[in-house]
Amino acid sequence: MPEGRQVLLVRRDWPWGLTVMGDPSSREQVPSLLDDRGVAAARSIVVARIQHEVDGEATAEVWVGRCPDELTCVYEGEFVTASGVVTLADAAHDDAKQLDATVGRYALRVLVEEVEFPERVVFELTPESDAIVVDED
Secondary structure, eight states, X not given: OOBOEEEEEEEEOOTTSEEEEEOTTOXXXXXXXXOTXXXXXXXXXXXXXXXXXXXXXXXXXXXXXXXXXXXXXXXXXEEXXXXXXXXXXXXXXXXXXXXXXXXXXXXXXXXXSSSSSOSEEEEEEEESSSOOOOOOO
8 A cells, every 4th residue: 555645743842641643523412432442433423532731742643544653553434524624623622724625425543652651642544545635735
């Protein structure tokens, strides 16, 4: 499979120790019970544990296609965007970054460099087809 590309990156302090990727038009409740690998997922909202601000900055990323780095997969599932918009933010939705994407279903993997207190979290989206539109503005 060809290498993917990073389309969103947020490097900051995470006051809640959580990063959230989702479709902002979703009517689903934000999942709140993390599994033993630090992920809670609904169809269009995914929450992942990330290093808490008291331990310093951490990075959350969204990739389209495969992230080439050697990271640990802590979740595999499906992500659906009905609006064609994907956001990446913290639990309070501060400093949200937005991606304009193709409406539809994506294979989703959540990758981390360290499971318990990850300093880096990657949400890896692979579309059903190769078509994805990224707003470069």
